[in-house]
Amino acid sequence: MEATKQKIIDQLRQDLMAWEGFRPLPPGERQDFGLGAIEKAFPDQIFPTGALHEFISTRPEFTAAIGGFIAGIIRTLLAGGGVCVWVSYTRRIYPPALKRFGLNPDRIIFIDVPREKDVLWVAEEALKCSGIAAVICETRLLSFMESRRLQLAIEQSHVTGFILRKDVKQMNTTACSARWTVKPLRSKLRPGMPGVGHPRWQVELLKIKNGRPGSWTMEWKNDSFFHVLPQKSANTLADRQQYA
Amino acid sequence: MPRRFVSIWFRYLLTDREAIRQKSLREVPVAFTQPDHGRMLVTAMNAHAEQCGVKPGMTAADARVIAPGIQLFDTKPGRDIKLLKGLAEWCLRYTPLVMVDPPDGLLLDVTGCTHLKGGELEFLKDMVGRLRDLGYTIRPAVADTIGCAWAVARCAESGLIVASGGQRNALMPLPPVCLRLGTDLLIKLNQLGFYQVGSFIHLPKSVLKRRFGGNMILRLYQALGQEAEFLLPLKEPVLYTERLACLEAIRTRDAIENAVHTLIDPLCKRLYGEGLGIRSAVLTYYRIDGKSFQIHIGTNHPSQRTEHIYKLFELQLDQVAPGLGIELFILDATKTEPASDKQSNLWNGKPAADSEQVAELLDNIAARVGSGKINRYLPDEHHWPERAAAPTGDLSKTPASEWSENCLRPVQLLEPPEPIEAMALTPDYAPRQFVYRGERHIIINADGPERISYEWWIEAGGYRDYYVAEDEAGMRYWLFGTPADLPGQTRRWFIHGYFA
Numbered sequence: 001m002e003a004t005k006q007k008i009i010d011q012l013r014q015d016l017m018a019w020e021g022f023r024p025l026p027p028g029e030r031q032d033f034g035l036g037a038i039e040k041a042f043p044d045q046i047f048p049t050g051a052l053h054e055f056i057s058t059r060p061e062f063t064a065a066i067g068g069f070i071a072g073i074i075r076t077l078l079a080g081g082g083v084c085v086w087v088s089y090t091r092r093i094y095p096p097a098l099k100r101f102g103l104n105p106d107r108i109i110f111i112d113v114p115r116e117k118d119v120l121w122v123a124e125e126a127l128k129c130s131g132i133a134a135v136i137c138e139t140r141l142l143s144f145m146e147s148r149r150l151q152l153a154i155e156q157s158h159v160t161g162f163i164l165r166k167d168v169k170q171m172n173t174t175a176c177s178a179r180w181t182v183k184p185l186r187s188k189l190r191p192g193m194p195g196v197g198h199p200r201w202q203v204e205l206l207k208i209k210n211g212r213p214g215s216w217t218m219e220w221k222n223d224s225f226f227h228v229l230p231q232k233s234a235n236t237l238a239d240r241q242q243y244a
Numbered sequence: 245m246p247r248r249f250v251s252i253w254f255r256y257l258l259t260d261r262e263a264i265r266q267k268s269l270r271e272v273p274v275a276f277t278q279p280d281h282g283r284m285l286v287t288a289m290n291a292h293a294e295q296c297g298v299k300p301g302m303t304a305a306d307a308r309v310i311a312p313g314i315q316l317f318d319t320k321p322g323r324d325i326k327l328l329k330g331l332a333e334w335c336l337r338y339t340p341l342v343m344v345d346p347p348d349g350l351l352l353d354v355t356g357c358t359h360l361k362g363g364e365l366e367f368l369k370d371m372v373g374r375l376r377d378l379g380y381t382i383r384p385a386v387a388d389t390i391g392c393a394w395a396v397a398r399c400a401e402s403g404l405i406v407a408s409g410g411q412r413n414a415l416m417p418l419p420p421v422c423l424r425l426g427t428d429l430l431i432k433l434n435q436l437g438f439y440q441v442g443s444f445i446h447l448p449k450s451v452l453k454r455r456f457g458g459n460m461i462l463r464l465y466q467a468l469g470q471e472a473e474f475l476l477p478l479k480e481p482v483l484y485t486e487r488l489a490c491l492e493a494i495r496t497r498d499a500i501e502n503a504v505h506t507l508i509d510p511l512c513k514r515l516y517g518e519g520l521g522i523r524s525a526v527l528t529y530y531r532i533d534g535k536s537f538q539i540h541i542g543t544n545h546p547s548q549r550t551e552h553i554y555k556l557f558e559l560q561l562d563q564v565a566p567g568l569g570i571e572l573f574i575l576d577a578t579k580t581e582p583a584s585d586k587q588s589n590l591w592n593g594k595p596a597a598d599s600e601q602v603a604e605l606l607d608n609i610a611a612r613v614g615s616g617k618i619n620r621y622l623p624d625e626h627h628w629p630e631r632a633a634a635p636t637g638d639l640s641k642t643p644a645s646e647w648s649e650n651c652l653r654p655v656q657l658l659e660p661p662e663p664i665e666a667m668a669l670t671p672d673y674a675p676r677q678f679v680y681r682g683e684r685h686i687i688i689n690a691d692g693p694e695r696i697s698y699e700w701w702i703e704a705g706g707y708r709d710y711y712v713a714e715d716e717a718g719m720r721y722w723l724f725g726t727p728a729d730l731p732g733q734t735r736r737w738f739i740h741g742y743f744a
Contacts, residue, residue, distance in 0.1 A: 061719040061742050064656040068744025071655075083602060094657035094741060095621040095633045099647040101744075105633065106643050109602075110619045111609060122609050131601030184744070186688065186718035195691040196714045199744045220744070 017043055017210050033076045036227040038203065038218070043210035049077065050158035051177035052151050054142070056168050056206075060092075063166050065184045065201050067093055069218075070136060070162050071101035072225060077133045077160060078107055085126040087111045088138035089119050102223050120146050123161070130157040138164045147174035179207040185217060188228075200228065246408045248364070249475070250338075250352040251393035252371070253383045254331070257348050259290035261327055262317060264379040273314040277304045287319050291381070324348065331380075332478045337530065337572060338371065340481045349397070351390055353475050358386075364405050378534075387411060390475065391467030395422030395441075411468050416442035423463045429456060484520075484577035486511045493532045493569025500564060504557050505550075507575040512550045521546025521583035522553060529564065530572040539563065541611065544639060545603030546581040552604050559611040603639065623647045628699050629740070630659065651694065652712055654722040654741030664723070666737035671728060674711040678723065680739055685715040693725075706730055712743065720744075 033039070033047040042048055055070070057063040074084055086093065086108050095105035111122055116139065123137035127150055142163060154161055163176065171179075181204045187197030204215045217228040254260070258276050263269040273293035277284040284304035296311035307314055324347050332342045332350055341353035358367040368384050375382050385397035387406035396406055396414055399422040406414040415422070418441050420433045433456075438444050444452065445464070453461050465471035486507045494500060504527065515521060524542040531537075541556040606618055615637065622643045624634035632648070666675035674690035692711030698704065706727040714720045720743035728735035 059719075060656060061721075064654065064720075064742035065744050067655040071744075085605075092656040092658065092741075094629075094654060096623070096647060097653040097655045097657075097744075099649055100652070104643075105621050105647060106623075108620070109606070109639075110621070111613070112617050112619065113613045114617070118613055122613065125608055126605060129601055129605040131599055132605070184718045184720060186716075187714060187720075189689075194689070196689045196712050196720060199720070200718070201744075 031076050031079070033073055034224045035073075035218075036225060038205065038214075038216055038225075038227075041205055041208060041212045041214050043208075047073070048177055048209075049160045050154060051209075052147065052154055052161045052163065052175070054147075054163045054165060054174055054176035054179045056171065056179065056181045057164065057166050058168055060166075062181070062183055063092075063164065065199070066164055066180075066182045067098075068101055068199055068220065069180075069182045069201060069203065070164070071098045071103045072220060074134050074136075074162075075102040078103065080133075082131070082133035083107050083109055084134040084136065085109050085111060085122075085132055086136045086138075087113065087119050087122045087126065089113050089116045091138065101220065116140065120150070123163075124150055124153050127153040127159050127161050128157055130159060132159050134160045134162065136162045136164060138166060140165065140167055142172075142174055144173050144175060147176055151175040151177075176207075177209045178205065178211075180205055187219075198226075245355065246388050247353065247355045248358065248386055248388065248408075249390045249393045250354050250368070250371075250384055250386045251345070251390065251397040252335075252350045252352070253385075253397040254328070254348045254350075255381050255383060256288070256290045257324055257327060257380070258288045258319070259293075260380045263290070269315060273298065273311040274317070275304075275307055275311075275314055276317050276319045277307075278319040284316075329478070333536075334534070336479070338367070340479070340485075341475055341477045342479075343475045343477055345394070349394070351393070351475055353477075354386065368404065387414065389467055389469040390473045391424065391463060392469070394424060395467055398422060412445065415467060416440065416445065420444075423460070423467060425460060425463060429460060432456070482576040482578060484511060484515060484580060486575045488573040488575075490571055490573075493571050495566045495569050497561070500561060500566065500570070501558070503570075503573050504561070504575075505554055507573055508550050508553050508557070511575060511577060512548045512553060515548045515577065515580060515583075519582055520580040521548045522577050523579040523581050524577075525553065526576045526578055527557060528574045528576070529566075529570045530574075531567045532569045532571050533567055535567070537565070541607075542615065543603065543607045544610070545600055545607075546583040547600070547604065547607075548583055549604075552607070556607055556611050559608065606639070626699060627696060628702075629653065629657065629696065631699070631702075652691075652743070654720075655744040656742040657722075658739060658741055661724070661738035661740040664737050664739050666723065666725075668725075668735075671735075672709070674713055675723065675725075675737060678713075678737060678739075685713075685717075685719070685721070687713045687715055689714040696724075706733075710740070 030046060035047060039045050039047060055066045057066055078084060091110065091112050098105045113119055113122055119137060119139045123135055126132055126135045142165060150161060183202045185200040185202050187200045189195060189197040198219050198221045200219045203218045205213045207213060219226040219228050259274045262274060273296055275286045275289035275293050275298055278287045286298055286300055286302045286304065286307050289298045293311050293314060298307045298311050304316055328344045328346065328350060332344050335342045335350060335352060339352050339354050339357045343351040345351045358364045361367040361370050364386050368386065371384055372382060383397050385393045385404040387393040387396060388408055389411055392406055392411040392414060395418055396404060399418045403414065420438060420441060421430055449461060462471055466473045488503055488507050494503065522543060523546055527539045528536055539557060539560050547553060610618060618637065619635040621633035622636055622641060623645050624631055625645060626632050664678045664680045666678035668675040674687060674692055677684060677686045690711050690713045693709035695707050695709050697707040708724040710722060710724045712720065713723050721739055722741040722743060723737060723739055725735045725737050727733055
């Protein structure tokens with residue numbers, strides 16, 4: 001009895017997702033983004049492509065972390081060929097560094113617009129073009145109406161959009177499918193080893209349509225994401241190990 | 245089909261221009277003077293002055309005596325050429341092949357153009373009428389050769405339209421000056437009693453050559469059409485062009501959009517038929533007040549799609565100022581390239597950077613924000629961080645070398661590096677803490693130094709010692725210190741980027 005109930009509820013959940021506009025991908029088009037534990041939070045356990053992802057950054061250090069995280073995701077999107085467009089009005093991204101995240105920097109077209117208000121115009125044009133694999137848009141402000149416009153463009157073209165919001169003072173409602181924050185964490189090396197380890201981040205999924213928000217500690221290691229499980233007993237000695 | 249040329253003689257070019265600026269000069273004698281050996285000599289005059297007997301080469305004092313109330317102006321060198329160039333551009337409405345014929349004329353190749361106005365007579369009438377409205381007195385003539393048209397325009401009393409093949413008859417009654425000869429030759433002909441071309445045109449070539457030289461033969465035979473003469477057009481005619489002359493001057497946005505569409509469609513169809521695509525195009529519109537303006541577009545990829553080309557123009561239509569109305573549109577495809585085979589990209593899944601779809605997107609963006617704002621980066625063989633990536637606007641270029649993965653580079657690079665206050669306990673070690681923008685960061689872990697020297701073949705300088713530093717909160721920075729071991733220098737610290 002309990003099992004049938006669960007079955008019905010699962011079926012209803014699937015139907016609800018379909019009614020809300022979620023399209024499950026055919027099995028052949030599923031791409032593995034290697035996000036591990038995070039993927040369980042997504043609807044259908046797969047990173048939503050053809051959706052708008054919003055990344056919130058309040059400090060330039062966070063923006064760098066988000067840049068690395070996005071690069072790790074785009075790498076999978078670009079695996080089948082194609083290009084992505086990076087729109088910004090004050091760009092600091094350093095193309096050669098993206099190679100570390102498995103992304104060939106020459107596959108990105110950077111568009112540096114002189115005025116902030118043109119950023120969203122360019123992003124919308126790019127999102128309308130189904131020949132683009134992904135669009136990254138660095139902006140400061142994004143109103144609900146603007147995000148809705150981008151979302152509508154995506155629904156036609158199924159391009160994946162990333163909105164990187166810098167210097168966010170106050171979060172507002174947007175039509176994005178997901179809202180993330182990525183903050184850098186202290187890297188860990190084997191106890192006793194000096195130096196800086198692999199990039200480690202606290203990835204928070206604040207909002208996800210049809211999914212379950214959560215928080216994970218991720219690391220970029222050996223060309224893929226790696227989920228760091230919380231350790232029971234931290235090695236306090238190694239933790240205090242200072243560079244000397 | 246014989247070629248037809250129009251020669252326009254601006255009889256009073258300079259004075260007409262002056263009279264357009266000052267209406268009062270239309271009714272009085274006007275002349276232009278130029279200093280020559282301490283005297284002022286007349287160089288050009290209007291019809292009133294001519295009637296009073298003023299001639300070129302007369303001194304200004306004499307002109308004042310025989311034409312009371314004459315207005316004298318200084319001749320500015322090069323002014324006639326400038327005026328003629330402006331008029332030649334104006335004449336592009338009649339034919340694309342216009343040549344400036346100094347000092348006072350224009351030459352037009354009107355082969356196949358005259359029927360547009362309803363025949364040669366109507367063509368010339370229209371030209372005379374319009375130029376008269378502007379304020380210029382002209383004498384045009386049309387003939388099979390440049391020489392004949394020139395001669396008839398300047399010397400003939402009547403018969404300004406020389407029928408095809410009628411050069412010999414037209415030239416017979418004219419004075420030898422109509423053959424564009426040098427003054428010494430003209431004097432010689434005059435002394436010998438040759439007052440008309442007809443009196444020597446029948447002489448054998450060898451006789452003429454022996455007595456008057458090769459130049460005279462050339463000019464005579466050019467006028468007769470037995471020697472080739474070419475016209476050097478003011479503007480190189482564009483191979484792919486479309487014109488749209490409006491019946492009524494148009495002003496509204498709808499009408500302009502319609503006109504642009506009407507122009508693009510046949511041009512794109514023609515290019516499609518020839519397997520070409522537009523790389524750049526110019527739309528010129530002529531307003532009824534005589535001004536013309538241009539809109540330029542460029543594409544990243546040869547395109548022959550009407551909608552795409554139209555969209556590029558549409559983005560710039562806001563700049564069109566129709567004024568009182570636009571009477572003529574000309575669309576020139578200034579650069580065309582063979583359009584690539586579209587089918588080849590069909591099977592590759594997501595298209596590559598130089599695909600048509602992406603190229604069209606970038607065209608649209610470039611039309612709004614400017615093409616210089618779109619960049620791709622290719623690896624460059626430099627170890628200096630600022631030069632490791634070379635921007636390129638070319639979408640089809642592939643990297644010549646691999647991206648380097650050996651060194652850690654920050655995701656965000658500050659350009660230029662910003663100074664920080666840092667404290668290092670031991671030389672050649674990373675700082676223990678630093679202050680950047682009023683915030684103190686205690687460094688827990690650090691890697692380094694990675695010493696990067698200036699590329700001496702580009703710029704002189706010392707080196708930078710780079711450290712990857714991680715602070716208490718886990719934020720990772722790229723810091724560098726300037727050399728401390730060079731004479732007269734103390735180590736200064738800079739932040740150059742943020743790691744992910």
